[in-house]
Each structure stands twice: as structure tokens, then as C-alpha cells.
Amino acid sequence: MKPDIIRSFKDKKVLLVGDTILDIYIYGNTIGLSPDAPAPEMEERKSSIFFGGNGLIASHILNLGGRVTFVTILGDDEDAKYYDSWTHPKLKKIFLIDPTRKTTVKRRWYDKNLKLLQVNKVDNHYINSDLEKKIIKLVEANAPHVDVVVIMDPQHGMLSKKLIKNIVAMSKKYKKPLHVDVQVFHRPSNHHLYKGVDTMFLNQKEAKSVYPKFNLQKPEQSLLVIMKKLKLKNVVVKLGGLGSIAIFSDQYIKSRPYKVKAVDVCGAGDAFLAAFSLGDRNRPEESLRIANIWGALSTKIHGTMPPRRKDLVKILKEKNS
Ligand SMILES: Nc1ncnc2c1ncn2[C@@H]1O[C@H](COP(=O)(O)OP(=O)(O)OP(=O)(O)O)[C@@H](O)[C@H]1O
Ligand SMILES: [Mg+2]
Secondary structure (H helix, E strand, O other): OOOHHHHHHHHOEEEEEOOEEEEEEEEEEEEEEOOOOOOEEEEEEEEEEEEEEHHHHHHHHHHOOOEEEEEEEEEOOHHHHHHHHOOOOOEEEEEEEEOOOOOOEEEEEEEOOEEEEEEEEOOOOOOOHHHHHHHHHHHHHHHHHOOEEEEEEOOOOOOOHHHHHHHHHHHHHOOOOEEEEEOOOOOOOOHHHHOOOOEEEEEHHHHHHHOOOOOOOOHHHHHHHHHHHHOOOEEEEEOHHHOEEEEEOOEEEEEOOOOOOOOOOOOHHHHHHHHHHOOOOOOHHHHHHHHHHHHHHHOOOOOOOOOOHHHHHHHHHOOOO
């Protein structure tokens, strides 16, 4: 594949809206059982902090060379301060403090590579109308200056019904494609709130939450039903190690996977969404292939960290990539 398509990533401007998550990984050595409970006692060796959720999508966009305006919310607490050190010449941070919530943090403890425990600090309540209004204004001010609007909705409370409605309307008003990926994990599907968006990204489980009869034996027909149900222009279904399928610009596309030895598949969907959003709308087949490769590369890394752009460039230069 000609790598010119990823050279154009550097001219792309993305407006990214959604909850961010602080991913903290603590590694240690187990020294034995606790004297007072049947729990391991550890000595901490090192810890790493990453920006997850939409923070990870922003990091993917930056690593791929794109420009991102990132609108998100933080709590009024110590953990919010981790975000102060995050700077990049192509990152515009619009981080609003919500005094009613804690900064979302997911802390994981490992003995070498064995996960022992995860503790989440989350407030999943929806934002209040004052904050809603502020965010709507900021999205409105920034939307005209970008190429694409991206929402990854982990359903942690930032993307309220009203905010979603307004962003969908603004993307139409300013003729900016809106790419949406909703996680169905701790709350049921809210895909119906995103009716009419440009492109919806789903995995198989999410596809089934919209269309329970979603069937990979009838991929094109299944995608068409989802498009019709959600009034979408385009749809992409991610298939993990099997690659992805899509209907884009009325064309059915099946994109083979890029074969890798996966060590951590968590977050591959975020990698995929970021890479596809920087792609060329007139070359959907190539954009989908690049998203597959970037998603696959992300599975080779343990934890919340994007792959390196130069590895993608190298793959694209190979024959039959
Ligand atoms: N094991 C794998 N081998 C090769 N490619 C993979 C693998 N896992 C994921 N990918 C690539 O990454 C894309 C997105 O991954 P996946 O289908 O797991 O999305 P997801 O379920 O939304 O992920 P997430 O856990 O981030 O929500 C896939 O469509 C595929 O191209
Ligand atoms: Mg996902």
C-alpha cells in the first residue's frame, strides 16, 4: 500500500469529545500471604500512568501524527493533576472540572504479568445542565475548524442525552462527519441516541445489542439492518482477530486482519477508531486496512499505550501490505 495516505494524517484535525480515564498500573513482587487475610502481600517495584478512555484515543491520534482538540471532564481532586503534565504541540486540551465527580481512575495491581486486582474510582452520574451548556458552547466553537468529530462513549456520564443530541446536530450543521463508538459494558446500549450519525463503530457484541440477529454468515445484510435501524450513513463492525467489515459510501468492504501475536486485546477498538478517523474518506478500503493494522499493533503492547507510527509505515511499505 502507498504510505502517502498516512502522510496526510498530519494535516487532519480531530475534535474528540468524551470521558477520559486514568489508567494506573502497579507492578510488584509477591512476598507471601498477608498475616491477617488470605490475600497476597506485595512489594511495589514500579508504577506507570497512562491516559485511557478518550485520553487513549487522543494519544493514538497524536502518535499517528494528527492534531486533536480534546474536550473532556475531570474531577475536582488530586488525581486530576496528573493531566497537567500532558502536553503536545498538536494537542489542544479543553479539560473542564466537574466538582460533583471524582476523576475517573482505574488502578490495576500485577505480580509481574499476573493481574491480581483492579479497583475503579468512577462516578457514573450524568453531568448537570450548567456543565452541559458549557460543553455544548465549546463544541460549537471548535467544530467548524476540524475535519472530523469523534466520540467514544464509555458511558461514564459525560455524554448525556442532551449533549449527544447537540453534537449530532452540530456535526450536521457544520457538515463534519461524526464517528461514534459506544462501549456496552456496565450500562445497556445507548446506540439509539446516536441516530443519524455519519459512521458508527461496533464490535460483534455491540452489533448484537442493536440487531440481535446480527450474523457473520450474512455480513452485508446484517450491516444494512444496523444502518437502517440507526439511520447511519456508514457502519463498521470490528471482529477482533478476524479484521473488520463495513459499509462505507454504499460499498461493502471486508478487511482482512493483520496477523500478530496479541498479548493484550483491550483497547484495540480505540486504536482502530483513531486510525480510521485520520484516514481518507475517498479511500475507505485502505483506511480500514490501516485501522486493522494499527488495532493489531496495539494488541502487541501490554497496557494503555499506543504503538509507534514508524512500525505502521514499515508495514505499509511491505509488499502486499
Ligand atoms: N488478536 C488480534 N489480531 C489481529 N488484529 C486484531 C486483534 N484484536 C483486534 N484486532 C484489530 O483491532 C480491531 C479492533 O479490535 P476489537 O474488534 O477487539 O474491538 P473492540 O471490541 O471495540 O475493542 P475494545 O476492547 O477496545 O473495546 C479489529 O477490528 C482488528 O482489526
Ligand atoms: Mg470497543
